[in-house]
Amino acid sequence: MEEVAVMLFGMPNSPFSCRVEWALKLKGVQYEFIREDLSNKIHKKIPVLVHGGKSVVESMIILEYIDETWPEINPLLPADPYERSVARFWIKFLEDKIVCLRPMFLEEGEQQANAIKDCSEMLKPIEEHAMPKETFFSGDNNIGLTDLAFGVVVYWLGVIEDVVKLKILDAQTIPRIHSWKQGFFEVLEIKETLPLQTSTGNYVSSSSIPIRLDEVHLKFVICVF
Numbered sequence: 001m002e003e004v005a006v007m008l009f010g011m012p013n014s015p016f017s018c019r020v021e022w023a024l025k026l027k028g029v030q031y032e033f034i035r036e037d038l039s040n041k042i043h044k045k046i047p048v049l050v051h052g053g054k055s056v057v058e059s060m061i062i063l064e065y066i067d068e069t070w071p072e073i074n075p076l077l078p079a080d081p082y083e084r085s086v087a088r089f090w091i092k093f094l095e096d097k098i099v100c101l102r103p104m105f106l107e108e109g110e111q112q113a114n115a116i117k118d119c120s121e122m123l124k125p126i127e128e129h130a131m132p133k134e135t136f137f138s139g140d141n142n143i144g145l146t147d148l149a150f151g152v153v154v155y156w157l158g159v160i161e162d163v164v165k166l167k168i169l170d171a172q173t174i175p176r177i178h179s180w181k182q183g184f185f186e187v188l189e190i191k192e193t194l195p196l197q198t199s200t201g202n203y204v205s206s207s208s209i210p211i212r213l214d215e216v217h218l219k220f221v222i223c224v225f
């Protein structure tokens with residue numbers, strides 16, 4: 001394919017930018033990352049992928065665009081139409097439920113308790129129905145669109161667990177998701193592009209926070225929501 005410039009307008013700490021970077025890396029696509037100033041933005045929201053001068057918006061739509069434009073390497077959607085519909089169902093499910101993350105982090109008392117309950121209710125059907133085996137959503141070792149959609153939810157949930165001091169991603173109650181998490185964040189293209197990366201190359205994880213909590217807090221509020 002003819003080389004056409006690929007630019008990604010995003011924010012390093014945005015889960016939505018992060019999804020797009022994961023997909024570009026898994027596909028081996030060279031791109032220029034342009035840090036958008038959200039206080040003086042060119043586009044209304046990030047991420048925006050600009051390919052050959054054309055803009056594509058909305059992270060999951062960008063991911064499908066990437067998959068269709070570079071189909072040969074690491075296909076992100078199953079070839080089978082039924083399997084594709086299942087993947088799209090789980091992506092829609094996650095996109096609808098992701099709103100529970102914000103109040104878990106920003107609210108207190110009853111509102112926070114309700115958000116924590118919503119979050120557990122989001123994870124339960126995924127644990128019971130979306131991951132028949134302890135692999136990626138596809139049931140094999142290939143990362144797909146659903147994994148990339150879910151990856152940022154799990155990553156930020158880990159950060160919230162640290163900051164709010166709660167445990168939701170528990171190996172006892174959700175063993176499949178827990179094992180999925182271990183496998184997903186071991187993949188090079190994923191772990192080299194994680195939000196809240198420090199200059200020393202450490203990441204915020206649910207077990208250790210190499211940067212100060214109030215810094216995490218600030219980045220979370222400013223960049224993520």
Ligand SMILES: N[C@@H](CCC(=O)N[C@@H](CS)C(=O)NCC(=O)O)C(=O)O
Pocket residue numbers: 011014015016038044045046047057058059060223224225
């Ligand atoms: N549904 C969008 C969400 C994108 C989004 O919320 N981006 C935030 C940063 S993480 C943003 O641009 N906020 C700026 C604003 O809303 O003014 C997607 O998946 O791309």
